[in-house]
Amino acid sequence: MAPPRILLSGDPIGHLNQLFKRVSSVNKSTGPFDALLCVGQFFPESSQGLDELTEYIDGRKNIPLPTYFIGDYGAGAVKVLSAAAKETGNQGFKMDGLKITDNLFWLKGSGKFTLHGLSVAYLSGRKSSSGQMYGTYSQDDIDALRALAEEPGIIDIFLTNEWPSGILNRASTTDIPPGILDSPGGDATISELVAEIKPRYHVTGTKGVYYAREPYLNVDAVHITRFIGLAAVGNASKQKFIHAISPTPASTMSSNEISTKPPNTTLSPYTYVEKEPEKRSSDVANDPQYWRYDVSKRQKVGGGDTQKLCFKFISSGDCPRGDKCHFFHDMDAREQSMRGVCFEFLNKGKCERGDCNYKHSLQEERSRSKECWFCLSSPNVESHLITSVGENCYCALAKGPLVQDHILILPIEHLPNTLSSPQECEIEFVKFQNSLKAYFKSHKKEVVFFEWVYIKTSHANLQAIPIPLNRASALQDIFNLAAEKLGFEFMVLKSDRSSEGRKLLRAQFNEKCSLFYVELPGGIILSHVVEENEKFPVQFGREVLAGLLNMADRADWRNCKLSKEEEIKMVERFKNSFEEYDPNK
Known part of the structure; x- marks a missing residue:
């Protein structure tokens, strides 16, 4: 099927005759289009424009396309929207729009709905502390949108009225409309939201100019975002107020299609820092994750x-x-x-x-072993990922692996971490580690082991990630750099044998404290005790290695999910290749 065709409009400000005349013309010459999405103020500036609005609300004039708007403010807004909210057909929880009249729908508050296969999210109104019923968004609207953003799938289009602050960061100055740099800043709340939602298109109005920013990368996502700011309908400077897009819904795209990046793609404008960190080595200098490790990320609870x-x-x-x-x-x-x-x-x-x-x-x-993904006695365990099983421990392919042979070493029983596990478990952990080292060495690779020991962790897992030999020399530098950016220093343990290093670490481990440690080639162990009020990045180890390998878009395992069939093939390939090194063969 052909992708849907969508028209986007900036602030109508009550100029509906001009808007719908232009829409009809575009629809006739280059259409047909499936829908019109309006951002910015929908209602007129004053009561003088109400007659034009009323002709459409009353049905005396036709609206050429299904039209959705979020700018629920301006003259006449309260009267029209209050009446619409009382209509029987608009009662209940309707995220796909309250019907105002034929082909006209009000997207109230915040929400997400599907439009011709496209996932559309929106935040209606503007930021205000006045608490008005219409025309402003509330904290509840923001929280609800964040909840929706956490649901599976990629948002295709995100509609807001106001620009996000910081959108011009890292943008090409030659493309920025004249005067826009001197205009008042955007909305910081929207910046936070769009950084979390990561839409493929972010469409806004209210600035009075047309601006299509270069696409930018998202943090922890493989796809890019395109920002489009639209001018008001009928603006005196004849800035563009209508824009057409025809995106294929993300839900139907392949992983290769969704991760395609144009050559003019920039870094995210929402992670901008004025001063680049000092570069430590040629490998570390190319780390696209530098900007992720900022002291501001040390967070206190409550x-x-x-x-x-x-x-x-x-x-x-x-x-x-x-x-x-x-x-x-x-x-x-x-x-x-x-x-x-x-x-x-x-x-x-x-x-x-x-x-x-x-x-x-x-x-x-409930019983942890029944809920846990990793307990072999649990009905939830994904047994097709298992590569080798011993008496006390087993190996499995990581879910959403960073690289092809990303392996987990786990206890069979429900244990919170590997450092306080019984001695018989520790012996098997080390045996698995030595086998993996020998296996990866035969493939001209080193292997890095790390564990995030959180005091409420559900099931211990020691992660093993292979690294090309030419990147191994930068490992300690890049972990130290990441630590520096978070405001701490690693404690360093060094021994000729990794088993001795683990013995020292186990002897020093306090079960009442959280801990991150990483075992590097050459018997070096870096560890950091995480303070009670310190918020430590959950995927720290993976993020650092993703940066070292120039795989920033794979830092979040959720971006690397495979189908069960792909996982089975990957596991079988690894088992066949690892067989002669498997201590349990």
């Missing part, structure tokens, strides 16, 4: 004075706003969320989403 929960912390355990976050970082609520409890229910005590698939009651902790 820094706000409100009882509202921080959605980002609850959903991922990591809040990018750090000490500036005004919402509550509640570990108990996070654990309930991990058991499938609805965020809205946790935050407000109720959920108003009519189609919510999450639990609306607090859940007692």
